[in-house]
Structures are given as C-alpha cells and as structure tokens.
Amino acid sequence: xxxxxxxxxxxxxxxxxxxxxxxxxxxxxxxxxxxxxxxxxxxxxxxxxxxxxxxxxxxxxxxxxxxxxxxxxxxxxxxxxxxxxxxxxxxxxxxxxxxxxxxxxxxxxxxxxxxxxxxxxxxxxxxxxxxxxxxxxxxxxxxxxxxxxxxxxxxxxxxxxxxxxxxxxxxxxxxxxxxxxxxxxxxxxxxxxxxxxxxxxxxxxxxxxxxxxxxxxxxxxxxxxxxxxxxxxxxxxxxxxxxxxxxxxxxxxxxxxxxxxxxxxxxxxxxxxxxxxxxxxxxxxxxxxxxxxxxxxxxxxxxxxxxxxxxxxxxxxxxxxxxxxxxxxxxxxxxxxxxxxxxxxxxxxxxxxxxxxxxxxxxxxxxxxxxxxxxxxxxxxxxxxxxxxxxxxxxxxxxxxxxxxxxxxxxxxxxxxxxxxxxxxxxxxxxxxxxxxxxxxxxxxxxxxxxxxxxxxxxxxxxxxxxxxxxxxxxxxx
Numbered sequence: 001x002x003x004x005x006x007x008x009x010x011x012x013x014x015x016x017x018x019x020x021x022x023x024x025x026x027x028x029x030x031x032x033x034x035x036x037x038x039x040x041x042x043x044x045x046x047x048x049x050x051x052x053x054x055x056x057x058x059x060x061x062x063x064x065x066x067x068x069x070x071x072x073x074x075x076x077x078x079x080x081x082x083x084x085x086x087x088x089x090x091x092x093x094x095x096x097x098x099x100x101x102x103x104x105x106x107x108x109x110x111x112x113x114x115x116x117x118x119x120x121x122x123x124x125x126x127x128x129x130x131x132x133x134x135x136x137x138x139x140x141x142x143x144x145x146x147x148x149x150x151x152x153x154x155x156x157x158x159x160x161x162x163x164x165x166x167x168x169x170x171x172x173x174x175x176x177x178x179x180x181x182x183x184x185x186x187x188x189x190x191x192x193x194x195x196x197x198x199x200x201x202x203x204x205x206x207x208x209x210x211x212x213x214x215x216x217x218x219x220x221x222x223x224x225x226x227x228x229x230x231x232x233x234x235x236x237x238x239x240x241x242x243x244x245x246x247x248x249x250x251x252x253x254x255x256x257x258x259x260x261x262x263x264x265x266x267x268x269x270x271x272x273x274x275x276x277x278x279x280x281x282x283x284x285x286x287x288x289x290x291x292x293x294x295x296x297x298x299x300x301x302x303x304x305x306x307x308x309x310x311x312x313x314x315x316x317x318x319x320x321x322x323x324x325x326x327x328x329x330x331x332x333x334x335x336x337x338x339x340x341x342x343x344x345x346x347x348x349x350x351x352x353x354x355x356x357x358x359x360x361x362x363x364x365x366x367x368x369x370x371x372x373x374x375x376x377x378x379x380x381x382x383x384x385x386x387x388x389x390x391x392x393x394x395x396x397x398x399x400x401x402x403x404x405x406x407x408x409x410x411x412x413x414x415x416x417x418x419x420x421x422x423x424x425x426x427x428x429x430x431x432x433x434x435x436x437x438x439x440x441x442x443x444x445x446x447x448x449x450x451x452x453x454x455x456x457x458x459x460x461x462x463x464x465x466x467x468x469x470x471x472x473x474x475x476x477x478x
Contacts, residue, residue: 008106049075144161273290317332
C-alpha cells in the first residue's frame with residue numbers, strides 16, 4: 001500500500017533583495033509566479049494536501065495561489081513572524097493534524113526542481129528505512145551553503161556555513177533544502193529545535209541530526225541549477241533562462257524545430273506537435289496547443305490559442321484565445337483576438353484583425369480588414385479594406401455572411417446585417433440592410449465625369465496669379 005504524501009511549500013518570505021513591494025514568490029518567471037513551479041511539482045507527484053505557508057502579503061499570495069490551482073487540494077498556513085525555516089514548517093502542523101504519512105518540504109522560490117528528482121527522493125526514502133531523506137548538491141564554491149557532514153560514510157548532521165569550523169568549510173557536499181520526512185517524527189522533532197546558532201533562528205537543518213540518531217538518512221544528488229533559489233532580480237533572470245532552456249530542449253527532443261532557441265519563448269504548459277517549425281523571436285504562452293507540421297514564422301505571438309495541423313503562420317501574426325483549423329494561412333501581421341474560430345483552409349492576410357469571428361472553410365480576407373462579431377460561411381471572399389461596423393456606441397451586433405459571398409473592397413457592413421448565400425456586394429458600398437441570397441448590393445453614389453474640368457480649373461488659377469493679390473482694408477472673416 002502506498003504511503004500517503006503531503007507537501008509543505010514555504011512561501012512566507014518578503015524577499016528584501018528583490019527591492020519590490022510585491023511578495024517574492026509572486027514575481028513572474030515565464031508567465032507564472034515563482035511559487036507555481038514547486039507547487040505544481042508537488043501536485044504532479046500526487047501530494048495531497050499541499051500546504052503553502054504564507055506570511056508576507058499573506059492574503060495576496062493566497063489569492064494568487066488559489067487562482068493558479070482552483071481545484072487543487074490546498075490548505076494554507078500562516079507564519080506570523082519570520083523566525084527561520086523550522087518555524088515556517090511548524091506553522092503547517094495545524095493544517096496537517098489529520099494527515100499521517102510523509103511530508104515533502106519545498107521552497108516557493110525554487111522554480112527549477114524537477115518532478116523526476118522528487119520521485120527519486122521518495123524512492124530513496126522508501127528504500128532507506130529512515131524517518132528523513134533530503135536532496136544534496138555538490139559545489140566547487142560552497143560559500144554560504146549548509147554543509148552535509150558525514151561520518152563513516154553516513155550523514156550525521158548539516159551545519160550552516162556561519163556555524164562551520166574551518167575543516168567543515170572544506171566540505172563540498174551542500175544541503176539543497178528539500179526534505180521528505182515522516183509526519184510521526186516531524187512535528188515532535190520540530191518542537192525540540194532551538195535557536196542556539198549564529199543567526200538566532202530555528203533551522204530546519206537541525207532535523208537531520210535528530211533523524212540520524214534514529215537511523216539512516218538517505219540523500220540523492222541534484223544539479224545545483226535545479227535546486228537554486230531566487231534572492232534578487234538577477235537570480236530571477238538566471239533561473240528564467242535555465243527554465244526556458246529546459247523547456248525548449250524538451251520540445252526539440254520531441255520533434256519540434258526551433259530556428260533560434262535563444263530567442264524562443266515557450267511557457268510551461270504549451271503543447272507542440274512533431275515536425276512543427278518555430279522561427280526566431282516566437283512567443284508561445286498560456287494554454288497554447290500547436291498541432292503537427294505547423295509553420296510559425298519569426299515574431300509570432302500566440303497566447304492561450306490552438307492551431308491545428310498543417311497551418312502556416314507568417315511573420316508577426318498574433319493570436320489571443322483564438323482557435324485555428326487545419327491548413328490555414330495567416331499573416332503576415334494578422335491579429336486574431338479572443339473568440340476567433342477559424343475552420344480549415346481559411347486565409348487571413350496582412351493587417352487583418354478578427355474578434356469573436358467564426359469563419360468557415362476556405363474563406364479569405366487577404367488584406368486590411370476588420371471582422372468583429374461576425375459569422376462567416378465557407379468559400380467567402382472579403383475584399384481589402386472591409387470592416388464590420390459592430391458597435392453602435394452601446395451594444396455590439398452580429399454580421400452574418402452566408403456561403404460563397406463576395407464582398408468588394410472598401411465595404412462597410414453595418415451590423416446587425418445579413419448577406420445571404422452567394423450574394424455579391426459591390427466595392428465601396430455601405431450595407432445597412434440585409435442582402436438576399438444571390439443578389440448584388442451596391443450603395444455607391446453614381447459616378448459623374450465632368451469633362452474639361454481640370455483644364456478650366458488650371459486656367460482660373462493662372463488668371464488669378466496674373467492679377468496679383470487684391471488689396472483691401474477689410475479684415476477677412478474666413
């Protein structure tokens with residue numbers, strides 16, 4: 001039978017070195033708050049409940065975390081004073097009074113920890129037979145980090161840098177701060193920790209010596225970058241680069257071509273199918289899903305959108321909460337706003353903007369158009385400069401175009417209005433009434449040609465110039 005697993009994620013710190021009014025764990029990294037990543041890893045591992053320990057800006061941190069995981073098994077704990085990591089974990093005891101099992105301890109400012117590492121820690125704990133296991137990392141320059149002290153090859157304690165003897169400071173094995181502890185041991189041990197150290201704080205690392213007195217303390221090694229925290233904005237940027245590299249490598253190894261990974265921005269949670277090609281400077285964010293054999297050219301921005309197989313996005317196309325069908329061709333410089341839903345083989349060209357527009361199979365708007373609050377059938381051609389006049393100053397209204405409609409250039413469709421199947425609208429028309437199927441609608445003023453008008457105008461101008469300026473003692477009112 002699998003032992004129950006809970007997680008405590010420490011999110012209480014102020015983060016003074018961030019030089020910010022915002023709580024440190026809420027600073028964004030690749031579109032999500034810092035604390036999202038350790039919380040997500042705990043949930044992926046199956047931890048339930050997960051207890052974020054909040055302190056600085058507690059209410060705002062709690063609101064943000066609940067919004068990130070609205071259905072997550074979250075229980076919040078409050079650390080009223082910042083008195084060290086052991087005190088922070090002890091703040092979670094009340095939230096876990098009914099829990100009996102193993103408690104995973106993570107930090108809200110450590111975004112790069114991998115689920116695989118945490119799974120390895122659980123496995124090591126199960127095989128080790130002790131009451132505590134933790135993650136260690138080896139550093140060439142361990143200054144500032146707690147040292148893992150071993151005797152006879154066995155872990156006996158962790159000593160913080162400021163408390164180390166000169167000999168202990170030569171140790172390169174360092175504590176990464178990630179623990180897995182049996183709850184039956186954790187709460188009793190935390191109650192016995194004292195603040196008799198250089199910092200005058202309650203160190204979570206004291207648990208290791210207590211656990212070693214009862215049996216083995218297994219460790220697993222992890223790369224430093226994976227366990228590194230964030231203390232200032234320089235480190236925030238460094239962690240973001242490392243995380244972006246990891247995400248980009250993941251996609252490339254799954255069959256996606258990135259022309260310039262250094263300039264490609266892909267958030268966690270984005271899905272991309274194999275044989276898709278992504279150009280330089282592309283940004284894929286939110287819950288974006290990209291299919292197979294898609295071409296995304298330079299500078300495209302996709303947020304919370306879906307793009308089906310075989311579609312081509314030309315440079316600098318922008319999608320926001322839009323749905324694009326198979327084999328569409330978009331851009332360059334197209335903008336698809338929320339509510340856009342394209343069927344297969346739709347073409348939207350340069351400087352075409354859509355919003356809440358459903359567009360049927362094979363329809364085209366290749367130049368300089370605005371299609372908002374529109375329902376457009378299949379096989380429709382929308383000419384350059386066409387707009388749907390969807391807003392009357394108070395309400396938005398729907399424009400409907402049937403199948404195989406032809407809209408001439410520079411047409412204004414004043415909603416609410418319907419154009420029936422197969423109808424034509426002449427260029428330069430303003431359509432204010434429904435157009436029956438198969439009809440031609442034209443609303444232009446009849447053209448008048450005044451022959452010789454240019455020659456007569458030029459003659460008048462020449463005569464006026466010869467006469468010279470007219471003197472007058474009157475002040476013109478014009």
